[in-house]
Amino acid sequence: MIFRKALKKSPWIVHYDCNSCNGCDIEILSTLTPVYDVERFGIINVGNPKHADILVVSGSVNHRNARVLKNIYDQMPHPKAVVAIGACACSGGIFKECYNTLGGVDTVIPVDVYVPGCAPRPEAIMEGILKAAEILEEKKKNMKKGEILNAAKS
Amino acid sequence: MKEIALVLLTIIIAPIIGGILTGIDRKITARMQNRFGPPILQPFYDLFKLFSKETIVVSSTQILYAFLFLVFNMVALVMFVLKMDLLLILFILAFAVTALILGAMSTNSPYSRIGAHRELICVLAYEPVLIAVIIGIYFVTGSFKINDVIKHNNFLIFELPFIFIAFTYVLTIKLRKSPFDLSTSHHAHQEIVKGITTEFAGPILGLIELGHWYELVLLLLFIGLFFAKNIIVAIIAMLLGYFLEILIDNISARLTWKIMLRLTWSIALGLALVNLIWVYIRYRVL
Numbered sequence: 001m002i003f004r005k006a007l008k009k010s011p012w013i014v015h016y017d018c019n020s021c022n023g024c025d026i027e028i029l030s031t032l033t034p035v036y037d038v039e040r041f042g043i044i045n046v047g048n049p050k051h052a053d054i055l056v057v058s059g060s061v062n063h064r065n066a067r068v069l070k071n072i073y074d075q076m077p078h079p080k081a082v083v084a085i086g087a088c089a090c091s092g093g094i095f096k097e098c099y100n101t102l103g104g105v106d107t108v109i110p111v112d113v114y115v116p117g118c119a120p121r122p123e124a125i126m127e128g129i130l131k132a133a134e135i136l137e138e139k140k141k142n143m144k145k146g147e148i149l150n151a152a153k154s
Numbered sequence: 155m156k157e158i159a160l161v162l163l164t165i166i167i168a169p170i171i172g173g174i175l176t177g178i179d180r181k182i183t184a185r186m187q188n189r190f191g192p193p194i195l196q197p198f199y200d201l202f203k204l205f206s207k208e209t210i211v212v213s214s215t216q217i218l219y220a221f222l223f224l225v226f227n228m229v230a231l232v233m234f235v236l237k238m239d240l241l242l243i244l245f246i247l248a249f250a251v252t253a254l255i256l257g258a259m260s261t262n263s264p265y266s267r268i269g270a271h272r273e274l275i276c277v278l279a280y281e282p283v284l285i286a287v288i289i290g291i292y293f294v295t296g297s298f299k300i301n302d303v304i305k306h307n308n309f310l311i312f313e314l315p316f317i318f319i320a321f322t323y324v325l326t327i328k329l330r331k332s333p334f335d336l337s338t339s340h341h342a343h344q345e346i347v348k349g350i351t352t353e354f355a356g357p358i359l360g361l362i363e364l365g366h367w368y369e370l371v372l373l374l375l376f377i378g379l380f381f382a383k384n385i386i387v388a389i390i391a392m393l394l395g396y397f398l399e400i401l402i403d404n405i406s407a408r409l410t411w412k413i414m415l416r417l418t419w420s421i422a423l424g425l426a427l428v429n430l431i432w433v434y435i436r437y438r439v440l
């Protein structure tokens with residue numbers, strides 16, 4: 001039973017701040033402080049994509065950081081999930097029509113959970129990460145069948 | 155026949171104890187920081203999750219080295235339980251660390267290499283002290299065999315108090331706890347990402363985690379050796395020693411490797427040498 005719950009119970013996150021106004025990034029960092037104590041869900045903030053299960057992205061994607069974002073995503077071992085934090089990460093937000101902006105995170109890598117808001121509250125971010133942890137289980141099942149869900153569009 | 159059963163029992167039970175101790179460590183740490191903390195079974199969730207992930211290797215020899223790290227730690231623990239030679243156990247422990255360092259050095263990543271270099275310096279710092287501990291035990295009991303050490307008719311701590319302090323001092327380096335948490339940088343990933351384990355991922359990281367649990371149990375048994383006359387006192391001492399490590403982990407900031415080397419070689423090695431001379435005069439000269 002420990003086996004079956006393991007993926008859901010220990011999501012390790014790596015966070016990347018694409019091009020945000022810093023509002024969302026501050027909210028993510030405040031989620032990781034002892035006040036909200038995400039470790040009680042097993043969430044650990046690792047700085048290394050090779051150890052991470054969930055990629056937490058804030059801000060809209062532009063031409064310069066699309067490559068970096070893709071690189072981080074590719075380095076994470078399967079099963080992995082992506083959470084987009086904030087209006088900018090979901091769709092481009094207020095930067096949507098800018099000449100240098102590609103749009104939301106899903107223009108570069110597949111996104112599993114969207115957390116809307118400008119900026120979303122730490123509780124919402126936490127819920128988004130836990131949703132993504134449940135999606136990991138499904139991805140594991142599909143991995144066994146030989147297909148990898150949401151393989152990166154490139 | 156009895157020995158084979160004992161070996162199997164050790165190999166199965168040690169990681170369970172190690173995992174639960176790690177879970178308690180995380181819980182106590184959380185309570186000290188005024189948080190609720192993860193469930194006690196959290197390390198097991200982490201381990202099984204790591205084993206169910208995809209294997210990514212940078213260089214294929216990495217798998218071998220991670221596996222060797224686990225096996226050497228296992229062998230050292232089994233030898234301890236079978237009451238064999240202390241000196242040999244120490245050498246095998248050194249082999250385990252060497253395997254980890256080689257594993258980290260077999261990749262081209264700068265972070266993993268810096269971690270490996272720092273781990274080498276850690277080995278340089280604690281190994282003389284560990285050897286002094288074992289020589290001290292030899293002077294008192296006249297044997298390197300754990301069998302004879304247990305039969306000694308007094309608590310070793312009364313004869314080797316300074317050596318015991320030196321040993322708990324290097325235990326923080328060996329367990330990679332906070333003041334000397336240089337090579338893995340568990341709580342400071344902005345420094346060298348994850349140090350020596352940077353390039354290990356998925357199941358291979360799981361193997362290393364498992365190796366750490368065996369190592370933890372072995373090092374706690376070393377504490378118990380100083381109180382080996384009475385088994386209940388030994389267990390209490392082991393738990394208290396572990397709690398002390400957690401406390402030190404939480405109340406201290408990280409130091410640089412230079413300070414670590416200076417402090418270990420002056421204070422810990424100095425204490426150990428004073429105790430060695432005292433014991434030598436008492437048992438060999440008088």
Ligand code: SF4
Pocket residue numbers: 019020021022023024025058059060085086087088089093094117118119
């Ligand atoms: S969603 Fe709002 S707070 Fe977040 S990055 Fe965009 S503008 Fe800033």
